[in-house]
Amino acid sequence: MTSAEQHCPSYYAATCNDDAVYPPLRGDHRADVCVIGAGFTGIATALTLAERGYKVIVLEQNRVSWGASGRNGGQMIGGMSGEATLRKTWGDTHADLLFDLGYRGHDIIAERVKKYAIDCDLKYGYMDVALKQRQLDDQQAWYESLCARGMEDQLRLVPARELPQLLGTDKYLGGLINNRNGHLHPLNLCLGEARAAAALGVAIHEGSKVTGITYGALPVVTAEQGRVTADFVVLAGNAYQHLEQKALSGQVFPAGSYILATEPLSEAEVKEINPLDLAVCDQNEVLDYFRLSADRRMLFGGRCNYSGREPRSIEGSMVPRLRKIYPQLASKRVDYAWGGKIGIVVNRVPLLGRIGGNVFYSMGYSGHGVNMTHACGEIMADAVAGTFERMDVFAGVPHRKIPFGQKFGGQMVALGMLYYRLRDML
């Protein structure tokens, strides 16, 4: 695996519990489906297809879960990005389908963790926190809409006066606990799913960068040292995807997001700052999110960077944000700090569709992908079987292409980001 990169030096890589290594693709191979990219999207698709009896080959340029899937905040949050646009496009027509899809990934993850005995610290409990009155109003509206969907037992609106006991901070105006959501160790989940897929016969190849696709009745996928001829191809490279520029350029843009992990906290500190072990997200567009790891570290993330430029020091840019919420953690050592790329779509609706009838793609979850990648894996597997009902709900939403997106996309998205930052400040 000469040119392949290893997992980035994150808390997750340091606590990874699966040492499987998959060989690079060499020579000519035949499959029903060739999946390009071995993050959640690629692996979830491959596992669903394998469970349905398809012969699948997965090609990954680096390591399984090397991208966002192995680096993210591990927050499993219901719903999807771009929901408002989807609703506006479809009115009531697909309201039930969209609501079900927003939690379908949770069910798939829970089933797989159980069925394949995947040790990934899956826990339930999550809270949205409001920093402004309009966010409190949004919380009230979500609460009511989720109650109308029968979720009342899993929800609780938390008034500001209770938050210091639940989160050890008085920075928020209110919270909405949702116990259907939760958190997990994303790298261990993805590696566990890959192991399960391999046990079902999926051929996974790391260190196998795809350089091109030749279209036809049987598309041919060319990697650095081998080729796969397949009935179908699934593109699952998300923000790291550079293939199919003509069809997809100007639609998904990489944005950096960053996380730090402190040294483990004491039992007393945990009791003070997060006794219910909740994953927490504020409601800003440029949001902060945090939770505790299984070994009691504070995992604190945020600071989206849309310009494509890495901060000079991730730790230096994240620590002040952490201290603003938790001054009591100011003396904590930071053991890990890392970042990854989120695939952002202009209207935030995940980009699902097909090129030429037998090449499918699913990407651009706009930072909300732990659950949706799993739901979309099922949608891709349905498409392979000729069922497009759920795919077409996404494919039917008009997406704006940023002209000269590949050249100016980063700057355009950075401008959009500035707009959202200003809005967060109001």
Ligand SMILES: Cc1cc2nc3c(=O)[nH]c(=O)nc-3n(C[C@H](O)[C@H](O)[C@H](O)COP(=O)(O)OP(=O)(O)OC[C@H]3O[C@@H](n4cnc5c(N)ncnc54)[C@H](O)[C@@H]3O)c2cc1C
């Ligand atoms: C720092 C950070 C925090 C986040 N936090 C959360 C969170 O808490 N909750 C949440 O829901 N979402 C979160 N997200 C978003 C979530 O991680 C992503 O939406 C999700 O992981 C996307 O999965 P994916 O498989 O589509 O893409 P990725 O995991 O990025 O995988 C794409 C893979 O494709 C491979 N690839 C690309 N091109 C090629 C090629 N030509 N040949 C072979 N392989 C190729 C890449 O190497 C990569 O491994 C976060 C993202 C980041 C970066």
